Amino acid sequence: MLSSLRARIFLLYIGGISLVTILLLLILSYEVYQRYNELYQQQGLNAAEKLGFKTERLFQLGLYPDELVGYEQLCQDTLDSHSGFSYVALVKPKEQILFQAGKLPHDISEDQIRSLEHIDESHLIITLLKHPSGIETAIVIAIDHHYELEEVIELVSSISAYGFIVTIAGLFIMIYFLQSNLVNPISRLVDHIQKTDVIHIHNNPDSLSDRKDEIGLVAKSFNSLIRKLALSQNSLRRANAELQALTSSLEIRVEQRTRDLIEANKRLDLIAKTDTLTGLGNRFQFMETFQQRFKHAQRFQHNFAVMMIDLDGFKIINDHYGHAAGDKVLQTIGSRLSNSFRDDDCAFRMGGDEFIFLVEEYRKRDDLVSLVDKLQAQILEPIIFDHVQMPVGLSVGIACLEDQSGIEAHTFLSHADMAMYKAKRAGGGYAFYEKPQN
Numbered sequence: 001m002l003s004s005l006r007a008r009i010f011l012l013y014i015g016g017i018s019l020v021t022i023l024l025l026l027i028l029s030y031e032v033y034q035r036y037n038e039l040y041q042q043q044g045l046n047a048a049e050k051l052g053f054k055t056e057r058l059f060q061l062g063l064y065p066d067e068l069v070g071y072e073q074l075c076q077d078t079l080d081s082h083s084g085f086s087y088v089a090l091v092k093p094k095e096q097i098l099f100q101a102g103k104l105p106h107d108i109s110e111d112q113i114r115s116l117e118h119i120d121e122s123h124l125i126i127t128l129l130k131h132p133s134g135i136e137t138a139i140v141i142a143i144d145h146h147y148e149l150e151e152v153i154e155l156v157s158s159i160s161a162y163g164f165i166v167t168i169a170g171l172f173i174m175i176y177f178l179q180s181n182l183v184n185p186i187s188r189l190v191d192h193i194q195k196t197d198v199i200h201i202h203n204n205p206d207s208l209s210d211r212k213d214e215i216g217l218v219a220k221s222f223n224s225l226i227r228k229l230a231l232s233q234n235s236l237r238r239a240n241a242e243l244q245a246l247t248s249s250l251e252i253r254v255e256q257r258t259r260d261l262i263e264a265n266k267r268l269d270l271i272a273k274t275d276t277l278t279g280l281g282n283r284f285q286f287m288e289t290f291q292q293r294f295k296h297a298q299r300f301q302h303n304f305a306v307m308m309i310d311l312d313g314f315k316i317i318n319d320h321y322g323h324a325a326g327d328k329v330l331q332t333i334g335s336r337l338s339n340s341f342r343d344d345d346c347a348f349r350m351g352g353d354e355f356i357f358l359v360e361e362y363r364k365r366d367d368l369v370s371l372v373d374k375l376q377a378q379i380l381e382p383i384i385f386d387h388v389q390m391p392v393g394l395s396v397g398i399a400c401l402e403d404q405s406g407i408e409a410h411t412f413l414s415h416a417d418m419a420m421y422k423a424k425r426a427g428g429g430y431a432f433y434e435k436p437q438n
Contacts, residue, residue: 017167025163030158042354044085044125044141047078052127052139055090059129065098065137066092075101076350078141086152087142089113105142113140114232232386278329286348286356293358294409297401303362304401306413307372308420311353312393312428325385328390340371356416365400365432372396372430395423396430403435 048297051074058068066095068090075088079102089100094118104110108124116126116138125141171265273285281289290306318326330353337347337355344360357375362368376394383390395419399412415433423431 011373014171017171018070021163021167025156025160027151028159032152032155041125041143043082044143045127047082047085047088048125048127048139048141051075051078051088052129055129055137055139059131064133065131065135066260068099071099072101072188075099084144084147085141086144086147087140090139091116091138093138098137102142108142115256118138152156186332275334277330278349278385280334280337280339280355281346281348283348284348286350289346289348290356290413292414293360293407294401297360305359305362305368306399306416307357307359307368307375307430308399308413308416309355309357310397310399310424311355312395312424313355313391317390317392321385321388321390325390328385329383329390332383333379333392336381337375340375340378368398369430370398372398376429393428395428397421397423397433398430401434403433 024337054074055068055071058071060063075090078088085102087100087102087104090098091113091115092098095114097110097114104113122144125139127139129137129139131137153412167312212423273281273288275282293304311329314326314329317329328430330349333355334347334349337357340347342359349357350356359368359371362371375396379394380392395420398418399416399419401407401412403411404415419431419433422433423429
């Protein structure tokens, strides 16, 4: 058992040291790589600045960028003086590479160097120059990835070798420390426990907690912990049962409140979209229904018509018989419109004495004429208020969608309104919107 314990501690320590060492090496490699990258970036900037200075001197002598004889040698000299660079070039952006030396990195093409676009600038130094004549040029220096990685690997390898020696020395020191301060005391404690077990086997095996030493203290603590865990478990069961009951009750109440809220919202929505006087849909309900049916009719290309209805003589009723008489007329007409519905038709009160009737699924205009005749017959039946027949007439304007393909919804409604005024000018009855002829 002790040998197994020593082996486990040893393996645990070795594993921990290995993981820490690997993590440190990864962090170190990353940091070194970043520092080298920054170093090469700085060297590239300095080299580009020097080469740019020489290039500008040549420009000042009156030479144009494509007349710099021997400039490739300047690029090669820059490569030879810096071991971390793989490519140097003078470029006329978006036109051509004027001079170059070295090899491009495999992940960058000449087209990218020529256009100076879509380039990862983390390993590429670009310095822009401008000829006195206004010609723009650029010095491009590419950092050698492979050389940079080789430098990093060499440095990290050297550090790893020294780190390995230090780790081995630390391992022996730690083994000695664990042996002296952990394994040996545990061995003595196990021997003591084994002897105690032998004594209790012959005497009282359950009296280990009566001891006054550390073993007894551990046994007492363990027994006390077991009792506390049992009490906690019982309390937890009771609390869990109470919580479940409370949760069930709360879920029921939430579900009931949710249903009540949904019903209340439905009622509020119905009230907001219903004309309180006639029971028909109001302007808000009309706009929502009209937009849906108008788009559906346009998409599936079926017949759809709007009847704009205005009551003739309604102002006279209000002026001579009072608003109570006007309300009676509106209520009666609203009721008669509701009774005139087909399954797919619907009527709305837009306000005042204006109503709108939406008609779908008819075959021809004659069907609309028959429907208007039916509406007139029902609406124009005598309306009696206070033993007096109310003098009310009807003007209906009809707009058909099949006659106006590609029209906007608001324009379509205005056509129905125009037809209604046409009928009103004719003295009542109905009128269809006719498209003006050129």
